[in-house]
Amino acid sequence: MKSREARRQVIVEGLADHLLKAGLPGASLRPLAKAAGTSDRMLLYYFADKNELLSATLGLVAVRLMALMEGALPGKQPYAILLPRVCEFLDSAPYKPYMRLWFEVLAAASRKTAPFHAIAGQLCDGFLQWTADRLKVDREEDRLPTAALLFATVEGLVLLNTVGRHATVTAALKGASLAKSRQRSH
């Protein structure tokens, strides 16, 4: 009765591991089952169908990512400092699998494919919240807009990193610091 939920939990852990390694293209039932130490038959015994299974797994992945990010970058920093910091640590090894998977989910979500659209939306909100929490602003009413801008910019930069455009990323960061330094010198 209760152990069913527990068993589901254990399975989902294995699925999440595999999903982070292989991504959505490698997320077919048989490989997933193998990674979780069970069979495709059992996956569809514990989950109604592949959608429910993926929803649960991506949910856990989101929880893991948020837990990873929770401890990172303590304190509050202004925009100009936070931008390169976030960009840098999201490009570090532990986050790369998450970022790759994240982009695949986004691509699927852009065609309104269930269940990706909903999940992508939630994760966007979560990440925006996380950004706002770490942001130091002069006026409190600027928090959300500034956090949104930072979020979007980081998103774009991480994306550029994943396709190997590192030079463009550093150029963009230089561009951001340019704007800030000019802001100060005026």
Next chain:
Amino acid sequence: MKSREARRQVIVEGLADHLLKAGLPGASLRPLAKAAGTSDRMLLYYFADKNELLSATLGLVAVRLMALMEGALPGKQPYAILLPRVCEFLDSAPYKPYMRLWFEVLAAASRKTAPFHAIAGQLCDGFLQWTADRLKVDREEDRLPTAALLFATVEGLVLLNTVGRHATVTAALKGASLAKSRQRSH
């Protein structure tokens, strides 16, 4: 002899249409062939394999997109004006299929999957060039960094739009204008 290249061209046009509609998930040989008015057998007669076929098709898609963008936003604008402008028109109807497909290519590229990685890189460079061309800067040496920043930010904003986070996008644009206005008032 020469008509073979012409035939390929005609086929690729049909493939591009379908690819923009159905995206990478719908890009299997039989549907593609149907859309191009031929058979899967013939696709693999005119192209070595599916990779070559997709490369050619995505190449044409890139050409089409660049042609679409060529006429848009004539003249040069400063960063603060260009950012919302680009963001707005990339969210308009004619560009949406391109953006969706673009994200799918990026997701595939993030796993270094051939031939997407190379194509994504090229398109990044093309778009960066386009941005730099339309940017008005005070000092010429700021052009590339500023263009890169704008590119990345737009990328992130378009991404947010495709998952329906329009409020976050407008907030971010407000955040950008905030930074600029404060820059002026200081």
Next chain:
DNA sequence: CGCGTTATGTAGCAAGCGCTACGAAATTAA
């Protein structure tokens, strides 16, 4: 014990995938 619910293995289905073997037309070259 015996019985009902829960768990799991085996086997397979229909559909789709990229791709190919084969032969018949159609076209071109001699």
Next chain:
DNA sequence: TTAATTTCGTAGCGCTTGCTACATAACGCG
């Protein structure tokens, strides 16, 4: 006209996909 080459349809291969039918095993409870 004949011979060679290019074009294309038919059919199917081997494999993977999500998912299911069926039977068996294990377990909890009376």
